[in-house]
Amino acid sequence: MEQEEIISGLMQPVPRISPKYFYDQLGSKLFEAITRLPEYYPTRTEKALLEQQAADIKRLVGEVNTVIEPGAGNVEKARMLCQILQPKYFVGVDISAEVLKDGIDRLRHAQPTLDARAVIADLTNRLDLPEDIPMARRLVFYPGSSIGNYDPPQALEWLHRARSWVDATGGLLIGVDLPKEVAVLEAAYDDAAGTTARFNRNILAHVNTVIGSDFDPSQWSHRAFFNPVASRIEMHLQAEEGQRVRWPGGGREFAHGERIHTENSYKYALPVFMTMLREAGFAQVNTWTDERGWYALLYAQP
Numbered sequence: 120m121e122q123e124e125i126i127s128g129l130m131q132p133v134p135r136i137s138p139k140y141f142y143d144q145l146g147s148k149l150f151e152a153i154t155r156l157p158e159y160y161p162t163r164t165e166k167a168l169l170e171q172q173a174a175d176i177k178r179l180v181g182e183v184n185t186v187i188e189p190g191a192g193n194v195e196k197a198r199m200l201c202q203i204l205q206p207k208y209f210v211g212v213d214i215s216a217e218v219l220k221d222g223i224d225r226l227r228h229a230q231p232t233l234d235a236r237a238v239i240a241d242l243t244n245r246l247d248l249p250e251d252i253p254m255a256r257r258l259v260f261y262p263g264s265s266i267g268n269y270d271p272p273q274a275l276e277w278l279h280r281a282r283s284w285v286d287a288t289g290g291l292l293i294g295v296d297l298p299k300e301v302a303v304l305e306a307a308y309d310d311a312a313g314t315t316a317r318f319n320r321n322i323l324a325h326v327n328t329v330i331g332s333d334f335d336p337s338q339w340s341h342r343a344f345f346n347p348v349a350s351r352i353e354m355h356l357q358a359e360e361g362q363r364v365r366w367p368g369g370g371r372e373f374a375h376g377e378r379i380h381t382e383n384s385y386k387y388a389l390p391v392f393m394t395m396l397r398e399a400g401f402a403q404v405n406t407w408t409d410e411r412g413w414y415a416l417l418y419a420q421p
């Protein structure tokens with residue numbers, strides 16, 4: 120299944136690899152390093168917003184039974200939210216088992232009265248939550264502007280699914296990265312220390328382990344740029360030389376300079392994203408933005 124998906128992507132006229140393959144063990148560590156880079160503003164801007172607006176968030180969201188975090192990663196941000204909202208349950212969902220389980224352990228340690236669970240799942244498939252988690256008063260927490268890594272139709276689909284995880288008493292708290300000066304955006308995805316370049320190249324090492332290919336990551340260079348028409352950062356890997364890459368049962372020729380598209384990161388203007396939320400069945404939306412207007416947290420209710 121995974122193998123077929125990757126090979127089919129590599130065989131496209133414009134070859135691509137899904138960004139979900141960034142997150143093997145090393146990739147997850149590199150992503151954590153990215154979130155601490157001086158150029159990568161989304162994580163720290165969102166954290167500061169959560170801290171500054173804690174009282175207002177608590178007031179608006181009110182009593183919450185369960186916080187559900189799809190793509191919870193190391194559960195760093197949920198810890199703060201659970202402190203603010205004091206839910207009974209926390210359900211973290213992620214494809215990366217080890218990082219998630221460590222994060223859940225740390226959360227249990229920090230908040231012993233919280234019933235915290237780990238669900239290992241690929242979010243592109245169906246999400247099955249533990250059966251004893253009540254339907255009432257659920258809050259889906261989707262921080263980090265991860266919604267931006269889906270193309271808009273898939274992002275809308277994702278919002279519809281999030282709506283289906285809650286009833287009329289629930290809601291969605293979501294982080295969205297906003298459009299801003301191109302130099303700021305491009306630096307965030309092409310940092311001076313080269314961490315994002317390593318993160319991007321590491322996808323090839325991961326692909327090698329999944330499909331048995333012989334990609335040489337050092338033969339590929341990192342490219343990241345803002346596409347103003349689509350309002351997204353695009354990340355690509357560009358072949359330094361012409362080369363043939365082989366895998367069991369096949370292979371492909373890559374020309375010098377040819378690119379593999381590895382990620383899009385959409386930057387939504389607030390009114391655009393609010394329209395998507397309404398389309399997905401969230402009628403009431405509250406927003407908080409930082410003073411530079413770079414990032415937004417939105418609380419959406421059915």
Ligand code: AVI
Pocket residue numbers: 153161263264265266267268307308315382383384
């Ligand atoms: C996980 N996601 C929100 C990150 C982003 O900003 O799109 C992934 C990332 N790619 C490169 N740097 C960070």
